[in-house]
Amino acid sequence: MAPFAGVDKRSGQDRRGRQRPRFNTTFSFNGMRIGVRRAEDRQGVVAFDHYHPSLFVGIMVVLCLSLLDAQLTLILIARGARELNPVMQYYLSHGPEVFLLVKYGLTAFSVLIIVLLKESLITRYRLSTGMLLHVFAAFFGSVVIWEFYLLSVH
Structure with a gap:
């Protein structure tokens, strides 16, 4: 082979050493890193700059249902019901705004963890992010169906 x-x-720098995608591709829909190619990369947290649109839909459905659940909970409490979850009862005692913020924040944080650990969950536990x-x-x-039922009988 000829030289x-x-x-x-x-440049002399290994581009694979960077853990996070660049800012200019993080929030765009034309990113290049869609999946993991190496088995050793699947063991940790891997950041991508392109996700499948169905993942976005799943995230939005979960977050919207969580907000609907929180709103229906507040309506039921205004009608005389009580919160059975002691953690959420604590935040509810601090006002409806705090309750909504904590409920949404916990759900959003959980979804973020699932998305960040996507490849690890698939490799270690054979769980897909979509399934979770x-x-x-x-x-x-x-829960929302149950709350609508409770609203219909009261």
């Missing part, structure tokens, strides 16, 4: 006769354009988001959506959906 390379062109100009070496490499479906479980979250089913849970919040059943």
Whole structure:
């Protein structure tokens, strides 16, 4: 094989050493890193700059159902019901704004953790992120259906 006769354009830095994607591609829909190619990369937290649109839909469904659940909970409490979850009861005693903020924040943080650990969950536990988001959506959906039932009988 003949030696390379062109100009070496490499910077000397290993581009794979960067843990986070650049800011200019993080919030765009035309990112290049969609998945993990190496088995050792699947062991940790891996940041991508492009996610599948169905993941976005799943996240939005879970977050909207969580907000609907919080709103229906506040309506039921105004009609005389009480919160059975002692943690949320504590935040509810600090006002509806604090309750809504904590409820949404906990849900958003949980979804963020699931998305960040996407590859680790698939590799270690054979769990897909979509499946976990479906479980979250089913849970919040059943709670919302129950709350609508409670509203209809009272």
